[in-house]
Amino acid sequence: MTPSQPPPPPPPPSTSTATPTSSRTQDPLSRLRYFLETLPQSRKYTFTPSVRSEILSEVYSAFWGPYAHLFLPNSNSSLPMGALLGEVQAKLGFGGAGGEEEGEGGSCGHIFKRGESCFRCKDCALDDSCVLCSKCFHASNHTDHNVSFFIAQQSGGSCDCGDPEAWQNPISCPFHLPSSSSEVEGEGEGYGPSIHTTPKAIPRSISSSSSSSSPTPTSSPAPYPPPLPSYPHRVPLPPTLQPTIQSTLSLLLDFILSTLSLSPPTTTLPTTLSALHLQPTADPLSKDLWCVVVWNDDKHSFGEVGVLLRDCCGMEGEEVGEIVGRVDEEGREVVLMGGSGTGSSGTGTGMATAGGGGTMVTTARLLEIAQMMHQTDLGITVRRAYDTFREQIVGVLIEFLLDLTHARIGTDAVVLREILAQVLLERKPLPADLQGPAVVGGEEEGVGGVMEELRGIEDPRRLDWLFLFHTRLWKKPRLSLKEVYVGILNLGHEHKLAIASRFANVYHRVIDAYLLVDREAETSIKYFALQLFTVPSIALHIVKEHNLIVRLLNIITAFFTNQIKNNQILSVPVSSQSTSVGSGNSSLGAPSSGSGPGSTTTTLSLPSTPIDPEAFPFKSKRFMPVFSDLRYLSHTPPILALIPRSPQLIGAFVKCCALFMCLNANRRVGGGRDHVEFESDAWISVFNVTLSLSRVIKVWGEAFGGLEVGGGGFGGGGGRRTGSGVGELVGAIGTVIHHILMVCTLSNDILDRTKFQPIAFHTVTFSSTSYQTVHFDVLEGWVSFHHSLHWLLAELFKHVELLSEERLEEVGLGSLRDVLLRNASERAVLTVVDFPLRVLAMIAQIRTGLWVRNGFAIRGQLLHYRDFMLRELCYDQDLFIVQTALVVLDPDLVMVSILDRFQLLDYFSGATVHPVYEGAQLMSMVEEVLYVFITILSEKANAAKLPLPVAVRREIVHALAVGPCTFTDLVKRVAERMVDDVCFERVLKQVATFKPPESISDSGMYELKDEVFDEVNPFFYHYTRNKREEVETVLKARAAKKGGKKGVGSGVIVPKPLDIAFGPFAVLAHTFESEALLQVMFYAVHNILELTASAGTPPPSGEAILDQALHLIMLAIVERAEVFSHLCGVKSFDDQKTLIDVLCTLEHHEQYKTYKERVDWILTNIARHAPEEVRARRRVIDLSGDQPPNAEEEKKRAAKARQAAIMKQMKAQQASFAINFEDVEDEDGDEDLGETPEEPVSYGTCIVCQEELNSTKAFGTLGLLQPSRLLRRQPDGQQSYFHDVLQTPLSLDRSPSNSDGATFPPQVDSEEDAKVANTPSFDGFPPQSTRFGVHGSICNHMMHLDCFQVYSISVRQRHRAQATRNHPENIPRKEYICPLCKSLGNVIMPLALPAKAPLNPVPFPDWIRASGISILKSKPDPLLDSLQFRNGTGEFVFWGVQDPGYVSYSRHPDKWENMELHKMVDTVVVITKSISQQTRHLRDRPEPESTERGAGIYLPEELVGYTIASMEAAQRGSGSPGTLISDTVPETQMRCIRGLIACLSKLSALQFKGRADDGREAVRQAIIKRLLPEWSRTSLTSFSYPLLLRDPFTILIETAAVAPDMLRQVLILTYYAYLARTVVGLVFLCTKTRTVNTPLTGHQSYEDIFGDVRMFFMSVARHSPVFEHSATLALQTFGEERLERLMYTFTLPFLRRAAILCRAILPSAFPTPSFGADEQCEYRRLLTMLDIPPLSELPNQDTLQNCLSGWCAHYGHSHAASQFNCAVNLDHPGIYRIANLPLVLDNLFVEYEKAVKCPRCKTVPFDAAICLICGTTCCIQSHCCSDQELGKGECNMHTRECGGAIGIYFLVRRCAVLYIYATNGTFASPPYLDVHGEVDISMRRGRRQYLHQARWEEVRKTWLTHGIPTLVARKLESTVDSGGWESL
Secondary structure (H helix, E strand, O other): OOOOOOOOOOOOOOOOOOOOOOOOOOOHHHHHHHHHHHHHHHOOOOOOHHHHHHHHHHHHHHHHOOOHHHOOOOOOOOOOOOOOHHHHHHHHOHHHOOOOOOEEOOOOOOEOOOOOEEEEEOOOEOOOOOOEEHHHHHHOOOOOOOEEEEEOOOOOOEOOOOOOOOEOOOOOOOOEEOOOOOOOOOOOOOOOHHHHOOOOOOOOOOOOOOOOOOOOOOOOOOOOOOOOOOOOOOOOOOOOHHHHHHHHHHHHHHHHHHHHOOOOOOOOOOOOHHHHHOOOEOOOOOOOOEEEEEEOOOOOOHHHHHHHHHHHHOOOHHHHHHHHHHHHHHOEEEEEEEOOOOOOOOOOOOOEOHHHOOOOEOHHHHHHHHHHHHOOOOOEEEEEHHHHHHHHHHHHHHHHHHHHOOOOEOOEOOHHHHHHHHHHOOEOOOOHHHOOOOOEOOOOOOHHHHHHHHOOOOOOEHHHHHHHHHHHOOHHHHHHHHHHHHHHHOOOHHHHHHHHHHHHHOHHHHHHHHHHOOOOHHHOHHHHHHHHHOOHHHHHHHHHHHOHHHHHHHHHHHHHOOOEEOOEEOOOOEOOOOOOOOOOOOOOOOOOOOOOOOOOOOOEOOOOOOOOOOOHHHHOOOOHHHHHHHHHHHHOHHHHHHHHHOHHHHHHHHHHHHOOOOOOOEEOOOOOOOOOOOOOOHHHHHHHHHHHHHHHHHHHHHOOOOOOOOOOOOOOOOOOOOOOOHHHHHHHHHHHHHHHHHHHOOOOOOOOOOOOOOOOEEEEEEOOEEEEEEOOOOOOOEEOOOOHHHHHHHHHHOOOOOOOHHHHHHHOOOOHHHHHHOOOOHHHHHHHHHHHHHHHHHHHHHHHOOOHHHOHHHHHHHHHHOOOOOHHHOHHHHHHHHHHHHHHOOHHHHHHHHHHHOOOOOHHHOOOOOOOOOHHHHHHHHHHHHHHHHHHHHOOOOOOOOOHHHHHHHHHHHHHOOOOEOHHHHHOOOOHHHHHOOHHHHHHHHHEEEEOOOOOOOOOEEEEOHHHHHHOOOOOOOOOHHHHHHHHHHHHHHHHHHHOOOOOOOOOOOOOOOOOOOOHHHHHHHHHHOHHHHHHHHHHHHHHHHHHHHHOOOOOOHHHHHHHHHHHHHHHHHHHHHHHHHHHHHOEOHHHOEHHHHHHHHHOOHHHHHHHHHHHHHHHHHHOOOHHHHHHHOOOOOOOOOHHHHHHHHHHHHHHHHHHHHHHHHHHHHHHHHHHHHHHHHHHHOOOHHHOOOOOOOOOEOOOOOOEOOOOOOEEEEEEEEEEOOOEEOOOOOHHHHHHHHOOOOOOOOOOOOOOOOOOOOOOOHHHHHHHHOOHHHHOOOHHHEOOEEEEEEEEEEEEHHHHHHHHHHHHHHHHHOOOOOOOOOOOOOOEEOOOOOOEEOEEEEOOOOOOOOOOOOOHHHHHHHHHHHHHHOOOOHHHHHOEOOOOOOOEHHHEOOOOOOOOOOOOOOOHHHHHHHHHHHHHHHHHHHHHHHOHHHOOOOOOOOOOOOOOOEHHHHHHHHHHHHHHHHOOOOOOOOOOHHHHOOHHHHHHHHHHHHHHHHHHHHOOOOOOOOOHHHHHHHHHHHHOHHHHOOOOOOOOOOHHHOOHHHHHHHHHHHOHHHHHHHHHHHHHHHHHHHHHHHHHHHHOOOOOOOOOOOOOOOHHHHOOHHHHHHHHHOOOHHHHHHHHHHHHHHHHHHHHHHHHHHHHHHHHHHHHHHHHHOOOOOOOOOOOOOOOOHHHHHHHHHOOOOHHHHHHOHHHHHHHHHHHHHHHHHHHHOOOOOOOOOEOOOOOOOOOOOOEHHHHHOOHHHHOOOOOOOOOOOOEEEEOOOOOEEEOOOOOOOEOOOOEOHHHHHHHHOOOOEEEEEEOOOOEEEEEEOOEEEEEOOOEEEOOOOOOHHHOOOEOEEEOHHHHHHHHHHHHOOOHHHHHHHHHHOOOOOOOHHHO
16 A cells, blocks of 8 residues: 555654653664563552553554554544543544445444344345344345344444345345445356455565564565455555554564463462462562452352452452452452562552451462352462463453554554454464563473464464464453454455464364363354354355364364363374365365364264263263354355265265264163163253254255255355255265164174164064064164264255156166165165164154153153154154155065064054053054054155245144144244244245234234145144144034035045155155055054954044044055055955955944044045945945934934933922922011011122121221322423423323224334434433322222231231242231232221212302301311411311321220221321321422421322322323213222222311211311411411412312212312412413424314403412513413413313212212213313313302402412412323333334433443333443442332332343332333234344334333232232242
């Protein structure tokens, strides 16, 4: 990159703010080297943030030299201390940094950060490793595609958009369009030269001169990737800048490598001090100063590590939390420093001295502490402080390298990565400084260990070293280095090739470390293979040049044969065969740069002893990714094309498969052998291994198919994989059969000779013919489930298009039989077939119950082997091998072999008694063998090679034929390979109808379309017997429904013909001509008939066997009707009977009538070809008299007659009993006829004692009082909420018409939906604008008061008995669980009936005058005066819950008739008082001190009023035409209101003991005085507090408690007071809100309701000049129309609440009027119902005018005098909503960092919880925001600030809802469902999630109705746990 113009003059030498450690030299590199070497001593071995800043400062100074201005915006700028260049550039937007580069060409390469979203499209991707970032996904079109959505669990992966090798269909992303000359673009057909040829050495255009600091300069040029061609943003560089950067990077990388070369590969502690001192070190002084380092792992929790640090290191408090957090985040942390050296007296950040003192501990004590901590298997190392400090420097340098991949020079964003790649690829021999005298320690542990790792790695590069040393690093640097590598990969194809070559070079050592050493497998560099092996061109390169497949097979073989020494997998013994792989000139010899010890050959030698399933390799869980690597590598198209052409590759793979033949063989326990005493679980490990291998076998088998791969292949060339020829397939079959025979005949040492015997044959006779079959007894011999070579052979046999006679003629063979028999005898083929046959026989015996003594292990193996998802890999393969035998060998011989293996030759020769199988067992075995026959004769998926979409369709159809099911249930019934295929969901839509979920508990269901049922086969080979019977029932019912009247043959399901038109299996149907098969059919039917005749009843499984036998016969008729029909009549068996004979007997058999139709169909079809034989044997019964149907009908009629007679008799007995009982009653009743007392009214039964609830014994309803912050105030000055109020519907008692929830998944505008996630706090409601109160509710279950006390005692006893359980109720809070409905409760409330007293009929003006006169006549009442608040608010002290004047029942027994009521009031007061004492800070109302009368919560307002207001708010937006809100509130809630009002009445009466009316008249007059201005302002009362500052609804509640008869009059007064109060509140609100331009939707004039709004506003405000001015401004700003609408909206809730109260207290006095068809708005309807004169009639209401004038004057004068805080806060009148989440969950992740940020710790939490009440984001189960003292997390802390006692959170990554109540909580299903209508908690399935409106509404309703406490309690009650609810 020669600059095109002279470079600018250099600025001052350094922009660094740090001073160099030494000024002895001006050479920046020397200064940097000296700085790094001396830094540990100069900083006293203590690493702090300032040290990090110094390192970065020195590094940048040397890195850019005098050219800092090229990296930063201007020459004067410098990096802030501790900042990284790339981050600063992104922040400043330098050269386009921080934004996504857009334009033509190049891949996206966006590296995913932890927690970022990524997408996978099956329709577009080449394989499942190809992913898209959120930006590219949303920019491209994936409509109707199969899309998955995932969250990156750690950083490192990258977006594949723009990579031509990643996609089979073009993505068309506008940001990364394919360039005109793609790097990997194919030329014509195929993949182009860039894939099939090895990259040659390219002259380096970037200067390759090594820096002066390089210890060993490169001796010869190496192939370095060239700079990216045609990169558009290149900038000219000064000629000295690039060498400076190279030299600096070389120095830093060499420092990293030399440091890591001395780091321990494992966390093994030295046992003695001498061993400790022998550790290798780079410390030139060998100072005796040591550090204890704690390493992260996945075994220990935060708490466990914290306890260790406290106990062993003496740490305390926050320090422990910080260190544990750093261990988790960074991967390790220094926790202790000490030794005999004096060093530093301080320990620095993150370190401690033992015991927390200032003195350093001794080395011996340090080692002792480390060993104590290590006892719990925690990773601990003890290293010299010098080496530990150097490792911490390495962490900073790797951080610098990672940032460098994101940095740029000017606009050039790739040049720094290109230079870094070049430096990484430079040669790096063993450093000289490791061989010098500075190295202390044994050769074996030090340099020797390094040399061992590098042995066999020729020409190592720096990158090789980094790969090898990856396990020595800790979590954060590991992930950072992986990001660095990915950043270099994204440069282009040549860089991928270079990196992949180096990775392949050391791959065997990487696998060693991963399998045997690595303590953190999830961050292993082994997983980097996924980035490389899935790229087709890379895979081909590393296989051809580095022989990687053979080396992988070598590793697998050596590992599972346990050839492991010194944490390295040894090489398998090598044969001397040639090492050429491939065809033609394509040879894969030893890799050019070496491939490790023993891996330079392609042939593997098998071990001399059988492998041990109990050994360590099988117990390790890490082997699966190694098989995955082999599968990914093999599955790429060029490798699939290479495999068939490489006999050596095939040979190596076959030998590897042979290793796993007949693993973990089983032998039946029985026949004199005891039960299994110890059941080994080794079978689980063996299944894991062989199933991993079987997936690879599937891929290798498919490689011979020669089929097209995808539409466009890769590289954009639309390529076609070169198909394998017939010769290659025949050769492979021969190789596999050869190795099978080598294993099965014990020619090698694979099988255990103590278990497996040599193959022997014996002669059996069947149907008068002798056959030679393999001699083996499954009941006595050893049988394994695992035959990997047979599975591979089955895969090869599936290529029927290549095995047809026409294609085989190309290689001189005539048929598949010739292929097998050219190198093997018929006996050899029988031997091959026999092993799968043994498995089938063993399965049958296990299912029959013959292996029960083998324990659960044998059942577990069977379940796995036949599992729907896995059977395709093993069980189906074995069946296919047997099916293949039918077309290769004589079908009779195969049939006899099957019967011999099942030991049923005698049964099918006429013997119905078996020497081993007992009766039911024999029948079961017959059923099993017939199942095998039906399968191998009718299954054609492999025989006809059905295209995958057709095979998928068949599987789906048969899975859904049983009935509708969810998608999850469906995929459990289908093979894993089919489910993963892209066509699966497309085919599913074709054959099934999706029914979306409707209710909250529904899931989406798929139902088979009606027209598809014709494709269902009841004998489908994946059906069990039960499933087959279910499907037959469904099909018969459908046929009967379609046919209407049941006719002949309507119940016969005729099998479909095979229709195999080509290939070797075209002759499969000829098997139906077999006489052996005919004999099987004959005796299958004949023996059942004989057994039935002898026993009188059908034998066990008899009907199932007949079903199968008849199906076999029908199959034969469908396939070979003519030949089979003649055979049926000619071939005779027992007693010279033919098959036709037994069928004719069966046709009219009394006990098998259900088979008549099928037998009739069979005989009718046989008669077409053999009419004489059928006619001679078939009985023809005259059906003209309909005798059989008549006999059946007669039975039914007789049964009905008997039933009718019995019912008639019972009825007569009942009548007789009733008459007699009445006579007795009459006799008894005549004596005291006139004195019969009235029966007490019953209210149901007590749920404890089950006795009647009536007036004879006190009872109450169970209720819950809970603190609440549900009600919302209208927020001041927030325009959005003002807008919401203006948009509120006119009628809140009607459901809003929206169709959002009509369809699922909903139609979504992605851009609009993504904006939802970026709204502040997700549109949640601010918690500071809520109103506190106490909410009451009842569960409607009642209990006697005595029973309640007994039940409370039992709850306490249960708590004592289950001390460790997390109980659903809390005893100190007086909680309990309702025994019946499990609702939470804490009080028992009186059951109050609606008041019967009529309303006062006096007109309102007359009532006002009469009330005034009554007051004048009344005498002064000192008691009443003392019971009113002294501050003049008009409230009564006895309703203050903390009132000292309240006397509980226990201290003041009540009158007998009210005693029980007093007890119940006690429970309410106690609970409310407890809440009141804890919540004073949440209440705004002015209250007396706690020692004064009337202290605490004011019950009418903050309990009863709050409860009614909450009910009203919960009902907003719901209702139906013709109803009012009072009709929709449930009766349970009405009963609760009456109960609370009864408590208020009782509290009032307790203060007026001795008065006849319990003081009601006195309180009534006090209420009237408070309302009438002429009394409230006189000297007779002290109401200094304006009425408008009180909520008038409270006064209405007080009236309901003491004087319900005057409710209507007080209602009018309080309504008008509320109107005036609303005006005051609106004026305050308008002055704090800017102008709104919200249009009024559906506006209409309210003149008939409000009259002149302007006049009313000014009338209210005229008494205070300041207030009057504010009102005038409000009118001018907002206009009369808006203020009228606001007044309507804000006063409507009052009317709704009043309607609820009035209906609860006097339902008969406030009925719902009829409004006719022309429905009015809710406001008008409520005024009519409540009989309130509207404000428009105020001019005619003098009395009301006087009242309003007095109230407003009082308020105005108080406002003018500023006596009080005169602000009025109005309640929010709209429909309550919870936070607004996006309709599609993944849209939340589009800009996740902006949308989800914790306000407490200012970070983006990996595991975030969104509060659904206020929208705040919290960190869940994170230590950063938890309360360490209380041990509570942020969700609990936020709940106290937001919802009070309750919290409701959406857990983003867990995709679940969290409910919290007090100290308990529970998790619930999320409101999101995937596209199939199913819940996906934790997003494990990865499908896109859509908001389900019904579930979302249920979450809102649970919160609105205060149902969270009960929901939590019910969940905890249903689970007995000992670990707390968090563990549920």
